[in-house]
Amino acid sequence: MEKLLLGPGPSNTAPQVLEALARPTIGHLDPDFLELMDRVQQSLRQLFRTKNPVSIPVSGTGSAGMETLLVNLIEPGERIVIAVNGVFGGRAADLAQRLGADVETVTMPWGQPVDPEAVEQALRKKPARHLFFVHAETSTGALSDAATLANLAREHGALCLMDCVTSLTGLPVEIDDWGVDAAFSGTQKCLSVPPGLSPITLGPRALEKISQRGASPPSWYLDLSMVEKYWGPERSYHHTAPINMIYGLDAGMTLALEEGLDRRFDRHREAHQALRRGLEALGLSLLPPEGSRLPMLNAIELPAEVDEPALRQRLLGEHGIEVGAGLGELRGKVIRVGIMGHNAHRQNVVTFLAAFAECLSHQGRPVDPGAGVAAAITSA
Amino acid sequence: MEKLLLGPGPSNTAPQVLEALARPTIGHLDPDFLELMDRVQQSLRQLFRTKNPVSIPVSGTGSAGMETLLVNLIEPGERIVIAVNGVFGGRAADLAQRLGADVETVTMPWGQPVDPEAVEQALRKKPARHLFFVHAETSTGALSDAATLANLAREHGALCLMDCVTSLTGLPVEIDDWGVDAAFSGTQKCLSVPPGLSPITLGPRALEKISQRGASPPSWYLDLSMVEKYWGPERSYHHTAPINMIYGLDAGMTLALEEGLDRRFDRHREAHQALRRGLEALGLSLLPPEGSRLPMLNAIELPAEVDEPALRQRLLGEHGIEVGAGLGELRGKVIRVGIMGHNAHRQNVVTFLAAFAECLSHQGRPVDPGAGVAAAITSA
Numbered sequence: 001m002e003k004l005l006l007g008p009g010p011s012n013t014a015p016q017v018l019e020a021l022a023r024p025t026i027g028h029l030d031p032d033f034l035e036l037m038d039r040v041q042q043s044l045r046q047l048f049r050t051k052n053p054v055s056i057p058v059s060g061t062g063s064a065g066m067e068t069l070l071v072n073l074i075e076p077g078e079r080i081v082i083a084v085n086g087v088f089g090g091r092a093a094d095l096a097q098r099l100g101a102d103v104e105t106v107t108m109p110w111g112q113p114v115d116p117e118a119v120e121q122a123l124r125k126k127p128a129r130h131l132f133f134v135h136a137e138t139s140t141g142a143l144s145d146a147a148t149l150a151n152l153a154r155e156h157g158a159l160c161l162m163d164c165v166t167s168l169t170g171l172p173v174e175i176d177d178w179g180v181d182a183a184f185s186g187t188q189k190c191l192s193v194p195p196g197l198s199p200i201t202l203g204p205r206a207l208e209k210i211s212q213r214g215a216s217p218p219s220w221y222l223d224l225s226m227v228e229k230y231w232g233p234e235r236s237y238h239h240t241a242p243i244n245m246i247y248g249l250d251a252g253m254t255l256a257l258e259e260g261l262d263r264r265f266d267r268h269r270e271a272h273q274a275l276r277r278g279l280e281a282l283g284l285s286l287l288p289p290e291g292s293r294l295p296m297l298n299a300i301e302l303p304a305e306v307d308e309p310a311l312r313q314r315l316l317g318e319h320g321i322e323v324g325a326g327l328g329e330l331r332g333k334v335i336r337v338g339i340m341g342h343n344a345h346r347q348n349v350v351t352f353l354a355a356f357a358e359c360l361s362h363q364g365r366p367v368d369p370g371a372g373v374a375a376a377i378t379s380a
Numbered sequence: 381m382e383k384l385l386l387g388p389g390p391s392n393t394a395p396q397v398l399e400a401l402a403r404p405t406i407g408h409l410d411p412d413f414l415e416l417m418d419r420v421q422q423s424l425r426q427l428f429r430t431k432n433p434v435s436i437p438v439s440g441t442g443s444a445g446m447e448t449l450l451v452n453l454i455e456p457g458e459r460i461v462i463a464v465n466g467v468f469g470g471r472a473a474d475l476a477q478r479l480g481a482d483v484e485t486v487t488m489p490w491g492q493p494v495d496p497e498a499v500e501q502a503l504r505k506k507p508a509r510h511l512f513f514v515h516a517e518t519s520t521g522a523l524s525d526a527a528t529l530a531n532l533a534r535e536h537g538a539l540c541l542m543d544c545v546t547s548l549t550g551l552p553v554e555i556d557d558w559g560v561d562a563a564f565s566g567t568q569k570c571l572s573v574p575p576g577l578s579p580i581t582l583g584p585r586a587l588e589k590i591s592q593r594g595a596s597p598p599s600w601y602l603d604l605s606m607v608e609k610y611w612g613p614e615r616s617y618h619h620t621a622p623i624n625m626i627y628g629l630d631a632g633m634t635l636a637l638e639e640g641l642d643r644r645f646d647r648h649r650e651a652h653q654a655l656r657r658g659l660e661a662l663g664l665s666l667l668p669p670e671g672s673r674l675p676m677l678n679a680i681e682l683p684a685e686v687d688e689p690a691l692r693q694r695l696l697g698e699h700g701i702e703v704g705a706g707l708g709e710l711r712g713k714v715i716r717v718g719i720m721g722h723n724a725h726r727q728n729v730v731t732f733l734a735a736f737a738e739c740l741s742h743q744g745r746p747v748d749p750g751a752g753v754a755a756a757i758t759s760a
Contacts, residue, residue, distance in 0.1 A: 002404045003404070003406055003407075003410070005405065005406070005407055007407055009620060010405045010406075010407065010408070010620065010623060012404065012405065013404065013405040013624070018401075018402040018403075018404070018624075019402065021398075021401040021402050021624055022398040022399065022401050022402035023398075024382045024383070024392065024393065024398070025385065025390045025392065025393040025568075025574045026383055026385070026390075026702075027383075027385055027387055027390065027702045028390070028575070030383070030696070030702060031696075059440055059441055059444070059576070060439055060440045060444065060601060061439055061619050061620050061621075061622060062619070062620065063600065063601045063619040063620075064439070064440065064601050064619075066600075066601075067599065067600060067601045071598075071599075091600065094600055095599075095600040098595075098596050098597065098598045098599070098600060099598055100598075186620070188405075188620060194405045194622065194623050194624040194625070195408070195620040195621065195622050195623055196439070196576060196622030196623075196624070196625050215478075216478050217478065218451075218478045218479055218480075218598040218599075219447065219451075219475075219478070219598075219599065220443065220446075220447060220471065220474055220475040220478060221440060221443045221444050221446075221447045237707070239441050239442070239443040239444075240389065240390065240441050240442065240443075240566070240568060240575040241441075241575065242441060242574065242575050242576030242625070243390060243574050243575055243576075244393070244401055244574040244576070244625075244628075245574070245576050245622070245624075245625065248624075316410070316411075322406075322407045322410060327617075
């Protein structure tokens with residue numbers, strides 16, 4: 001039986017994507033591949049809702065996309081304000097420090113969205129060149145107000161850098177409307193393509209900043225001044241692109257665009273609402289406050305007496321369902337349930353709720369699986 | 381018709397590898413995946429002929445493997461001697477400079493192997509912490525004497541860093557016997573797995589150097605102190621591994637180990653000899669001197685009047701055969717023909733020679749295709 005991947009990613013890969021992965025490899029400079037590269041860039045612009053010419057997949061997983069943005073945009077000594085409301089903001093702060101930036105973190109309790117007022121204070125205190133925040137915090141399930149934060153960056157003369165690894169194609173990501181200068185995502189979340197590529201997009205202000213660098217960035221592999229010459233009209237060889245993974249990305253994006261992004265967002269929201277209703281019927285709740293909850297990633301607060309590792313192990317071993325552990329300070333206190341991309345259907349929510357109730361009962365905390373399932377399948 | 385990839389990589393992917401790529405994605409912390417990770421590391425040790433515990437695939441293409449070695453091993457101000465006899469030594473020098481190293485390049489004419497005497501002079505002149513060289517220069521087809529170079533590094537107290545992107549599983553790579561401290565490879569050459577991963581191996585001296593670093597490397601994604609904790613017994617999450625690509629690597633390595641490395645080397649050598657005989661019959665020769673020629677990558681010197689881009693275009697368009705252009709100073713002067721991995725069979729050599737002769741004739745340089753083919757199929 002195929003496992004049901006309801007963790008923080010990867011989600012289950014769509015059959016059409018698996019088929020694409022297995023297409024015969026061709027050369028990275030083959031005219032047919034160059035044509036595919038054009039289509040991939042056009043599709044990425046549609047997903048990001050941007051006109052940015054530089055909208056490409058980085059040859060690495062989501063964290064390589066984060067690194068591409070920071071290593072190209074940050075120069076030593078530059079001030080960057082980083083909002084930290086979970087693991088991934090913290091990761092960006094770690095990296096920015098390695099790159100010699102003057103890092104100011106604005107920390108929020110885990111599970112809370114980024115507080116725009118706290119960010120504005122940090123930007124007011126001392127001019128910053130960059131603001132970094134995570135749109136959809138995969139470690140907590142919190143959604144932040146990207147439009148407001150991007151606006152603050154612009155008002156204060158900072159570039160706006162956004163992590164949208166978990167949100168892309170699961171809820172609106174409006175690069176141009178919001179005025180985000182640079183963003184990165186992943187393939188293994190709401191796109192349901194295996195991990196291995198990181199879609200990024202950079203706007204004119206970000207590219208101008210890069211063109212004015214004093215020295216080359218401390219990375220050759222991720223140096224955008226060269227990478228973009230391979231993806232752009234020059235087609236000059238940089239490194240060998242991960243051909244088959246790009247077949248998979250292309251297939252995954254085609255599925256998303258054929259469905260229509262707005263319908264895809266609706267599908268994620270509906271699955272999330274079904275999960276929320278089911279959990280409430282079981283007497284459980286989600287970590288982030290209402291209004292700041294991601295549809296595709298749900299951090300469920302566990303009663304104190306639940307043995308979390310045993311619960312996850314039983315879900316996987318007995319029911320074939322993978323969910324994610326809490327990270328950092330949330331370890332043991334929450335499980336993270338992803339209802340992403342190909343998986344975002346009420347049927348998977350029902351499957352999860354029934355199995356979850358069985359696992360809770362198995363730990364001597366009897367709940368009525370019927371109640372959760374009934375609530376989930378009833379429209380609000 | 382499937383294209384025949386006889387360029388510098390990717391080579392054609394074996395059907396078993398394509399099948400593996402299309403297996404359902406599972407989680408990067410799933411017990412079944414952790415088991416696969418163990419097998420992958422064991423297989424890598426066999427390919428590299430090493431006992432090094434840290435033998436893992438980096439989540440990026442070959443250049444990401446180069447970057448992983450340099451970014452972790454080099455600290456600012458450290459002296460590194462880099463042998464440059466083609467594009468890839470030059471790439472390492474570029475990267476080392478970005479990392480603040482004191483770089484001394486030892487340059488050889490393109491097509492020549494690395495000259496151990498010149499390297500020794502550079503190591504004598506002033507103590508260096510590192511020596512970097514390319515075992516198999518993909519840009520020229522030259523093979524260097526890795527055992528001698530590794531020995532020189534050791535004698536002079538330098539770490540030995542080796543690029544074996546193109547040689548691994550196509551000719552002997554003896555990490556432990558030679559005393560190479562750190563090496564990286566790629567998947568899309570003699571392994572016939574699509575591009576996207578870079579196998580690396582690091583020995584005790586390299587790991588000790590990393591453990592004594594003053595500051596963290598300027599990369600988070602490639603920071604080995606963290607990456608190895610995911611691949612090692614700790615299994616602590618770092619970044620999401622490229623699951624399906626690792627399925628493919630596993631399948632490709634299984635094929636290589638089932639065949640037996642020595643038999644695989646023989647197969648490459650025999651295909652190369654067939655090609656060499658065929659080219660000689662056409663009055664053509666290979667760029668590197670005899671004794672320093674790679675079996676898997678052949679830089680064929682073209683007569684001055686040949687229009688090289690038109691020749692490659694006709695090979696691909698009319699015959700479905702991809703070969704590589706010359707890079708840098710070799711542009712227009714050579715074509716690079718890879719007979720790698722899954723493709724290293726005399727049958728492909730014959731297919732190439734017949735088509736190549738037709739393309740030369742088409743450019744008004746009539747050659748007898750029969751002569752080349754006859755020479756190729758005749759055992760020496």
